[in-house]
Amino acid sequence: MKRPTIADIARRAGVSKGAVSYALNGQPGVSEATRQRIIAIAQEIGFNPNSAARALSGATANAVGLALCRPARILGIEPFFMELISGVEAELSARSYALTLQVVADQEAEIAVYRRWWGERRVDGVFVCDLRVDDRRVPVLEELQLPAVVIGGPGHTGSLASVWADDAAALVETMEYLFALGHRRIARVGGLPGLLHTEIRRQAFVDAGQRLGLEQSVTVPSDYTGEEGARATRRFLSSSGRPTAIIYDNDVMAIAGLAVAQEMGLAVPGDLSIVAWDDSALCQLTHPPLTALGRDIPAYGAHAARQLLAAIEGKPIGAYQDETAHLTPRGSTAAPRPV
Amino acid sequence: MKRPTIADIARRAGVSKGAVSYALNGQPGVSEATRQRIIAIAQEIGFNPNSAARALSGATANAVGLALCRPARILGIEPFFMELISGVEAELSARSYALTLQVVADQEAEIAVYRRWWGERRVDGVFVCDLRVDDRRVPVLEELQLPAVVIGGPGHTGSLASVWADDAAALVETMEYLFALGHRRIARVGGLPGLLHTEIRRQAFVDAGQRLGLEQSVTVPSDYTGEEGARATRRFLSSSGRPTAIIYDNDVMAIAGLAVAQEMGLAVPGDLSIVAWDDSALCQLTHPPLTALGRDIPAYGAHAARQLLAAIEGKPIGAYQDETAHLTPRGSTAAPRPV
DNA sequence: TGTGCCTACTCAACCGGTTCAGTCGAAATC
């Protein structure tokens, strides 16, 4: 089946290729009558502009890129990326931009992908996920002058645009909530060390612990998997002066932690309170349901997409602060049992 | 920053554009010495072929498309797609093909996306997920002659290539396992009605129920969410002559079902055995851990990608049967308590 | 009547690759 081109339309309308291009792109240079006639013909024969030809002449590929740097195993576990993608998509497809996805092994590979995309002119801009402290990807993107939106922050984004949420505030809110319940020994199972948001949460945890004058506030890193969450929980719970509350950096680890506590004969929330970051459907399915920090991830993705499209259009953009995660108290948190 | 082109390489090497093209693509027509010299220059200046120009002259876009037709909420819940994507990606990026993703609202929108992609020459082929009975997308793709691999089946794939797994066999294995344990009243919470694999599993369930001469074998559809899983479970468990085992079409519903059973004071596995389809990390985190039907989804995606790349190269391909899901017995299944 | 200006186009170059039809010189064949 032969694909129709503007030459076909031009022939049928009895005008030149140029006139067809002007007409279909809403440019001046054709009369309204001719424009309507051309649009009608284009619709009739089901014309779609060849994206390659368009990208070759104009500078825009009408596509943006997203590189994910996580092992397959973890990508599956975390609803975060899929929700983010669906939010991004909603915004992009409204403007008929395509999303090009690539799963990479490490930062070096990711940088290579950016360079390749840039060289191939395959994308007009990219999203940067999992921002790190002094992220090496940032200077590369600045050098390439490839429009980019960093999903994360604040800080360490260089001159790139960004979308971020105030995780520190959300963590402090959680700490104060646990403190108000009477908890004085609080532990935390963090995410991958090196990721900026892990670092920000860790710092906020330590600071809040000091400010509130907690007896104990320990935090350990992990890798988001249930196994790691279980291991960390086991270690916390078998230490002397064990914590009465644990905050987990994602829901999967919190669920694993809940299982470990119950296995060890501890009552939740009687002996141990549990808070999960990321409020997915899973948090409501456990026994007891998990108190969780949640926010609208698809909306976060949509904001990021809007920022990126603006950046591609050359508009000056900066950092956009998304809503702060809010705490939904459920059955997994309560006052600690008096000793 | 100016992107290097083959013209730049040609100038530096003192040859024509054509010679550079031959050299870089491994075509005959240049001497080995010249080829090496050109490759060295290309590497030195960091050359990447402009994908638009390549797509415009050759017919290949070096990209394939995947349209997902599920609401954002459900996409996030299910690890399936993310795992599938990471498997697909592994295969594609090895051949430096890009994956273009699009989330669509319904089948009509998906068909429109295929037509647009085809018209825009944006992709060389597509993956078709969530195959339905008499799927309307199949004839459209046949008409467009757009290379496609259907992920699902068997059957209803028309002349398109496909990758499938024998879900019926896996379901029968599960039924026989439960039967051997002593279960005679088995229920099933299925997936979205209309999806072919839901239909295949339902039919296999009904057939096996009859063949084994079960006292009861009821199956209801759902939408994969925990809420629906919980609702269906509640209805099953409050009926007279309630089932002693329930098979769920995904892990999230199984976990929700487990919670419901425990809420209603039923012991798992004593009063109720539970089997989940899709063996994610979650299945091992519950109490008791869930007996589950699992298989290697990233590998499934990789096979699909290989099939699609072969189809794009014009090789004749048919249906590829992937491994059948295998049952991993865990703590959620046991012999039913004698009445 | 000539000049200026605007509208509505046409024409051709251009983007950066691929590919086919030649060309040129050297080696092989008779």
Place this chain on the structure above:
DNA sequence: GATTTCGACTGAACCGGTTGAGTAGGCACA
């Protein structure tokens, strides 16, 4: 020594859009 053959390479067309320069015709104004 003339002819054929072949390898190595050049030149130009081509893919399908976009875009700037050029132009014909109409109308207004002095």
